[in-house]
Structures are given as C-alpha cells and as structure tokens.
Amino acid sequence: MKVSEVDQVVVNALDLERLRYASLSKEDKVTETPKHETNNAALPTEYDDRKKQAPVKTASSKTIRVNIERLDILMNLFEELVIDRGRLDQISSDLDNQELHETVERMSRITSDLQTIVLNMRMVPVETVFNRFPKMVRQLARDLKKKVNLEINGAETELDRTVIDEIGDPLVHLIRNAMDHGIETPEERLAKGKNEEGKILLKAYHSGNHVFIEIEDDGAGINKDRVLNKALSNGILTKETASTLTDKQIYELIFASGFSTAETISDVSGRGVGLDVVKNTIESLGGSVTIDSKENEGSIFLIQLPLTLSIISVMLVAIQNEKYAIPLSSIIETAIIKNQIS
16 A cells, blocks of 8 residues: 555455366366355356356457557558559649549548558557656655655657657656746645645647647645746846736746746756757647646646657648648638629
C-alpha cells in the first residue's frame, strides 16, 4: 500500500484441494474427488462445466522490430507516390478519359489505405513517456515537503514516434513547475480550506488530427499582478501594452525567455529557463501550448500536437494561376458562394 499507483489490495485464501482437483485431467476427476467434499455429488459436474467455459488461450500475434530509419524511408517513398498521384489526377482531368478517371480513383483509395497503415506503424502509446512521472513526482514531493497525488488518464493514446521522442522533456518541465509553483505546502492548503494533498492530473486524448495533453493542478494558480510586475521590471513589455492584455495573454508571459517569478533559486526552479524551452520545442513539432488559470484554484496547461509530422492532409485552392495547399486541420468550414446578379 506504500506504492502510489496501487489503489486497493485484496487478499484471498487459496483452497489447495480445489486447486489440485481443478488441475486434474477429466479421467482423473472421475476417480478422485476432493476429500472434504466426497458427499457432494454435483461437484465433478460443476468443475467440468467450469473447465468447459474457461477461455481458450490463443497464440499471441507475431511481431517484428523495425528500425525507425526504415520507416522514415518508407514514408518518404509514400510521399513521392502521393505527389505522383496528384499529377495523375491533374492529367486525368485534362484528358477527360473515363478509364483513366477510374484508375486514378482506385489508386487514390489504395494510397489512402496505405497511408493509414504506414502511419499506424509509426504510432507509439504516450504511456512510454508517462511511465517515468510517478516516481519523479514522489521524489520531488519528498524534496519539496509537499503531498502530491499524480493521476494519469489516456496513457494508451498513440502519437508519432518522432513526437514521442521530443515531448518528454517539456512534460517534465511542466510537471516540475506545477509542483514547485502551483501546489502549496500542506499547511498552506489547510489554511485555504483545501485538502492537504495536492492533485496533478496528466491527461492525453485524441481530437480530430491532433493529440491533446493536459497538465492540471489544484494549486495556487497564477498571480496576474505578480506576473505583470515581473514582466515590466524585466522590460518584456511596457505599461501601455500591459493595460491592453487579456488574462490569457498575461499568463503566456511566463513563456518569455528568462522569465521567473521565483524569489529564490533552487534545484527545481528559479533560473528563468524551462518554460520558454517548452514552448519552443512544442512549436517546433507543429503544436501549441496554452494556459488557463484561476488564482487559488489551479492551472491547466494544454498542449496540442499533430498526430504525425510525416504527412499533412490539405485542401488545394486555386486563385487565378496560383495553387495553394491549406491544412485540413486549419479549415473550420467550407461553403459554396453563388454569384448574385443585382
């Protein structure tokens, strides 16, 4: 019960006679019954029925390890195939040949299925990253003399291997930041009427072509005035600009390079590095990070990441003689506008 990931432990006594009887073959069961239940005539039938209902164990599916570089080469070849498919589609339209149209449509369906298979081969559950955090949180809670409960949801959510390799360090920074700046000491939490044990929720889920990762804490939240004063003293913004900022824009100031509201420098934080690196890393992956916070209630850091960096679905748009590709994830709505003659 000292392991934080274990919610409940149930201990049951084993009946050795029943276990021994259950392991016997059908022929042996006819001649031998458990000594303490010799008068129970229904017992052999009961055990036989239980044996029949037991699920049949099937052989596990075969797997093979593939070097990530080979998958990258396969993806590059597929990208070339997609480009050639686009060229064929254009030629088919120009020639207006029905047979060619049908061939191109079939090729489009096959390449679409192939794309799904290739992308799934590169997907890895975020569990490979999340697994390192329970131990880190326990150790850090001891160092900071705080009580923190880490809850993880959606660890089975899958991300591209390239993204998985890069997302670990930013998440470490955000969790350490939540524990140091967000979660209060047990005494402070009790004084505020909170449970002495702080809570951090790490959650991952799919939505459209993106994966979202949330880091939520029920700590002190972000003090807007303190952030603004620090930003003004560091010369990050002027007083005129500060008066026009919304709450979310004020929160995002903590991502500025060299920014820190910590009054003392420690092994955990206070050096003004970390959150700017987090933002730069996530944006380099084609993602974004936003903050929502309420003072004395907690903060939520929301990371949005693309499912894959390899292929992006787009809509082709022609304007006069120019063609543009707009990512589907950036399109909210498409509509047909009819010209009205006044």
